[in-house]
Structures are given as structure tokens and as C-alpha cells.
Amino acid sequence: MALLDFILGRPLADSEEFQERVGPARAIPIFGLDAISSASYGPEAALTVLMPLGAAGLSLILPITAAIIVLLTIVYFSYRQTIAAYRTGGGSYTVARENLGANAGLLAASALMIDYILNVAVAISAGIGALISARPGLQPYTLNLCLGVLLFLALVNLRGVRESSFVFLIPTWLFVCCLTAVIVVGVTKALGPGQPHAVAGSRPLQVESAVNMWLLLKAFSSGCTALTGVEAVSNGVKAFREPVVKSARRTLTTIVVILIVLLAGIAFLTHAYQITAKPPGEPGYESILSQLTRAVAGDGVFYDLTIASILLVLTFSANTSFADFPRVCRALAADGYLPQSFANRGRRLVYSEGIIVLTIIAAILLWIFGGITDRLIPLFAIGAFVAFTFSQAGMVVHWKRVGGRGSKASLLINGIGALATCITAVIMAVAKFADGAWVSIFLFFLLIRIMLAVRHHYDRVARELAAPAVIDTCSAPECLIVLPIETWDRVTRKALLFAFSLSNDVQVVHVQCGETCGADPETMKTLQNELQKSAERIGCPVPRFVNLYSPYRFVVQPIIEYVLALEREHKDRTIAVVIPQLIEPRWYYYFLHNQRFQLLAAQLLLKGDRRIVTVNVAWYLQET
Numbered sequence: 001m002a003l004l005d006f007i008l009g010r011p012l013a014d015s016e017e018f019q020e021r022v023g024p025a026r027a028i029p030i031f032g033l034d035a036i037s038s039a040s041y042g043p044e045a046a047l048t049v050l051m052p053l054g055a056a057g058l059s060l061i062l063p064i065t066a067a068i069i070v071l072l073t074i075v076y077f078s079y080r081q082t083i084a085a086y087r088t089g090g091g092s093y094t095v096a097r098e099n100l101g102a103n104a105g106l107l108a109a110s111a112l113m114i115d116y117i118l119n120v121a122v123a124i125s126a127g128i129g130a131l132i133s134a135r136p137g138l139q140p141y142t143l144n145l146c147l148g149v150l151l152f153l154a155l156v157n158l159r160g161v162r163e164s165s166f167v168f169l170i171p172t173w174l175f176v177c178c179l180t181a182v183i184v185v186g187v188t189k190a191l192g193p194g195q196p197h198a199v200a201g202s203r204p205l206q207v208e209s210a211v212n213m214w215l216l217l218k219a220f221s222s223g224c225t226a227l228t229g230v231e232a233v234s235n236g237v238k239a240f241r242e243p244v245v246k247s248a249r250r251t252l253t254t255i256v257v258i259l260i261v262l263l264a265g266i267a268f269l270t271h272a273y274q275i276t277a278k279p280p281g282e283p284g285y286e287s288i289l290s291q292l293t294r295a296v297a298g299d300g301v302f303y304d305l306t307i308a309s310i311l312l313v314l315t316f317s318a319n320t321s322f323a324d325f326p327r328v329c330r331a332l333a334a335d336g337y338l339p340q341s342f343a344n345r346g347r348r349l350v351y352s353e354g355i356i357v358l359t360i361i362a363a364i365l366l367w368i369f370g371g372i373t374d375r376l377i378p379l380f381a382i383g384a385f386v387a388f389t390f391s392q393a394g395m396v397v398h399w400k401r402v403g404g405r406g407s408k409a410s411l412l413i414n415g416i417g418a419l420a421t422c423i424t425a426v427i428m429a430v431a432k433f434a435d436g437a438w439v440s441i442f443l444f445f446l447l448i449r450i451m452l453a454v455r456h457h458y459d460r461v462a463r464e465l466a467a468p469a470v471i472d473t474c475s476a477p478e479c480l481i482v483l484p485i486e487t488w489d490r491v492t493r494k495a496l497l498f499a500f501s502l503s504n505d506v507q508v509v510h511v512q513c514g515e516t517c518g519a520d521p522e523t524m525k526t527l528q529n530e531l532q533k534s535a536e537r538i539g540c541p542v543p544r545f546v547n548l549y550s551p552y553r554f555v556v557q558p559i560i561e562y563v564l565a566l567e568r569e570h571k572d573r574t575i576a577v578v579i580p581q582l583i584e585p586r587w588y589y590y591f592l593h594n595q596r597f598q599l600l601a602a603q604l605l606l607k608g609d610r611r612i613v614t615v616n617v618a619w620y621l622q623e624t
Contacts, residue, residue, distance in 0.1 A: 019162070020348075031239075036313070039179070046220070046223030071421070074421075107390060114383045120150070147363060156319075178302075230256065383440060393414075477573050498615075500540045510545070513550040546562070573611070
């Protein structure tokens, strides 16, 4: 217990929940790290698509980024409405389910869950990949480094919301400050006397074909990866301190303003310094931000600090998924679409099971791809935009139903948001279909099918266990007790006394399988004598002694067959199997005793029906 307290922290009481809530300053590293860090790969993704266009492609980064910023602004105002309307959180799933129906809610939830899972794998592998590009000697340890970071993130989040905010606070603001400094200095140089020179080795390629709309749309869809994570605040509204809506809105505003500044600044500087993307994985590859920082500030301490902050934020941006994935799972579990245990809070008032499941799935993805998850990137942002669309469409229906002052303006904002994100989602799905987007679409519907199956199971159980309108009369016949024994000792005697406390109809069952099991006629005679003496001393009928012969030395199976035969014979009676159990004081003593009766209990639960019950009677061994 002391070790667990050291690793995860002491258990928190429900009354301490208020202390775990956070304000905007601490919430940004929790809910905004994914969105803010996307500035490091969103513009580069768009520029990579535009590489075949050479100088013309470089000139298009400004209008493409402007379109992305306009879309980001629309999404921002839409989610401000969502935060105010749904203070309990749940984000896209809750909004879509309540306004568009259960199926729409499940589609939004599955899109979010897949997006969060992929975000963990992609973010960690991208951060470690950037580290390995700087330190090639670490290449053989790629997977181990990825799994190490994943374990670190899981442990930090299992320690609670405030703990995770403290750990990621410094890397987040270091990243923001460093990039802001690069942008401010770079823009000042670009607008000042003398023009900046193109970065060496970044000569624009010659244009071989005219700009076509298809390539432009692909670049736009790739650049829209910068919007992933914007919905995180609306999912975690309950994590904010009072006033909840004001704190959540301030957090969302800060995140979006930072992201807009970074996106606009990076786009302007890439155009001003004529910086083009380089194919990832090829010799001499250098990221856009690395080229920008080097062009603006040169090599030195500041360059190293900026690159280090980018690496940290890229790696830790997976934390947003750890903050929101368990909350989405909790909402689904509360509605019966996931196992109910997902709704239980752990020792630190977080939804521990969601964190653990996310860790396991992400670890499997990293293992399958060896810590290099470039193939997952095309699937990355589609889920976020599907969730955006259902959330905003749901809000349109919400304002139609609720009405009131300001509802028309809010409806217009959400309507525009739904239309814009829907068009973007379609563009992304079509543009990236051949690159793997079809996998996302398949996974959406597979996950929905699984969630519907879970709900169907819970509905069936609820129907079967529903209490009858009229309570049955207490006229059930006395239960029949079956007591399996091996030898006569204190454990057997205690189990016999307990059996007679339940019923006078007790059958003691012993399996005879020759010398291998230590059974002989003398042993059986001793057992019968002891049973008779015990029954006489406590004033109960002498139990019926049943000896089962097992020629193949099986012990458990003959007892199971006997119990099932009794069940068929006594169709109106409950069969209670009383099982003597020895409890050892140390776990390693477990291997020194046979565990046949534990296996018997498990098998009876599988093979019996509702009229067979098992009762364990424990005898606790004393510590020596």
C-alpha cells in the first residue's frame, strides 16, 4: 500500500473533488496541449502536399492558413455555445445524443475515441521521432522510448488532474514563449529594412503543372490537422473550478488565440523566408519549425531550447487524450454503451479504467508499428471533424428547441460551424481515402456495433432481472445442500456446521479415486463415523454420505455431474454447494495446497443454472 501511495498518491475522498478542479492557467496544459502542439505539424503537413508546386505552392500557404484560421474561429464560437449549454461535459457525444438521437451520439463518440487513441500513438511517436532525428544513436530504442513515455503519461494522469497540470505546465508555456519569440523577431526582421534571405538548401522547385483544385483541397485537409484537440475543453467542463462556464470559456479562448497566433506567424514566416517542406525520412530532412528557428535566431542556446520545447510538447500532447478519452468513456458507460466500470472513479478521483484501456490500446498500436506511426497520420484528424460536425448540428437542434433571447444568433453560429466542419470532413475523407481514411470510417462503424452490442446486453439483463409486480410467497421448499469433502478436519467440520444452519437436508460427497488421491476404505469409514458423531452432537440429522468412484482419477468432474443430476431430479429446489476453503496467510503458500474446490466453484457457475448456488466457507490459517 505504501508503494502504491508513492506511485499514484494517497486516495482522495469525494469531499476533496473541489480541490482537484483547475482554473484556466492549469487547464491549458491539460486540455490545450494537443491543439497548441498542432501548430508544429499542421502547417508542415500542408506545405508537404504543396511541394510539387514549388514557388506557387509556397505562395499558397498564406490563403490556406487563412482558411484554416477562419474555420478555427467558427469552431471556437460554436464550442463556446456548447460549453454554456452543457455544463456537465460530454462534448460532442452528449450534444449529438440529446438532440440528434442515440445513433448520431454514438457516431460522434466513436469518432472522438478513435481520434484520441490515434493522437496518443501519433504524438508520442512524432516526439520520439524528432528526438531520434537529433540523436540518431537512439534509433534501436525507438519502441522502448515510446512505451516509456506512454507509461509516464499514464502514471501522471492516474495521479489526478492537478498533478498532470503541474507536470505539463512548464513545457507548454516554454513552447508558447519560444515560438512566439521566433515569430515576433522573424516578423520584425521581415517587415524591417532589408529582406530576409531564403534558407540555404530550400530553393523553390520549378513548377511543372498549374495549380489544381484537388491539390489545394488536399493541402487544406492536411493543414486542418491543426484543429485537432479544440473540442477537448467542452468534454471536460466538469474539471473546471467555479464559475465553471467562465473558466472553461477563458481556457478555450486562450488556447484558440495562441493557436491562431502561431499558425498565422508560421505561415507568414515560411513565405517571407521562402522555407519549403522537405520529404520526411529522406537524408537532410529538417522540420519547418527547425528551419524557421535557425533562419530567425541562428544556431545557439535559444535554438536548442526551442527545439527541446517542441520535442517535449509534441511528445506530451498525447496528454489531452488521457484527459478526455476517460470522460467520453464515462458518459458512454453511464448510458450503458460501455462496461459500467468505466464510470467508476479511481483512488485519485479520475476515471482510471479509461486511462488504463487507452494506455493498453496505444501500446498495442506503437508495438505493431514499431513506434513509427506515419501510416496513422492520414486517419488522424477525420474523427475530430466528424465529432465537430455532429456537435454543431446538435446545437442547432438545441437552440431550435430551447429558443429564448439570443437563440437565433447562437443557432446561426452553430449552423455555420456545422456546415463548415461537415464540408471539411468530407474533403478530408475523399482526399485521404486512398491513404487510409477508409480505415477510420470502418473503425467508426465497428466501434458503434460493439457499443450497441454492450447496450443490448445490459437491456437484456435489465429485462430478465426486473422485479415482478407481485412478490412471490415464501413457500419455496427447503434447499438441498451438497458438501464436497476430501478429509475430516476443522475446515470440513466448520463447513458442515454452516451447511446445517442452511438446511437439514445435507449430502456429503466424497470422490474415491484410489491410492493416487489418498483414499481407501478405512478413510471412508472414518469420514462416515466423524460425520455421524458431529451430527449427533449438534442435534441434526445424520447427513447422507455419497461416495463417488472415479476410475480416471478426476475429482472435480464427478462432483459437477452429481450436482447437475440432483438439479434435474429436484426441479423445484435450490441446490446449494458448500465449499470448504483454506485461506493461506501468504500468497506463495497458495501453491502448496491443491485448489480443486476453487475450480469446482468456477465450473459450477459456468455449467449450472439459476437454481445452483455456491457458498465458500473459509478457514484462515494463522501466521507462524
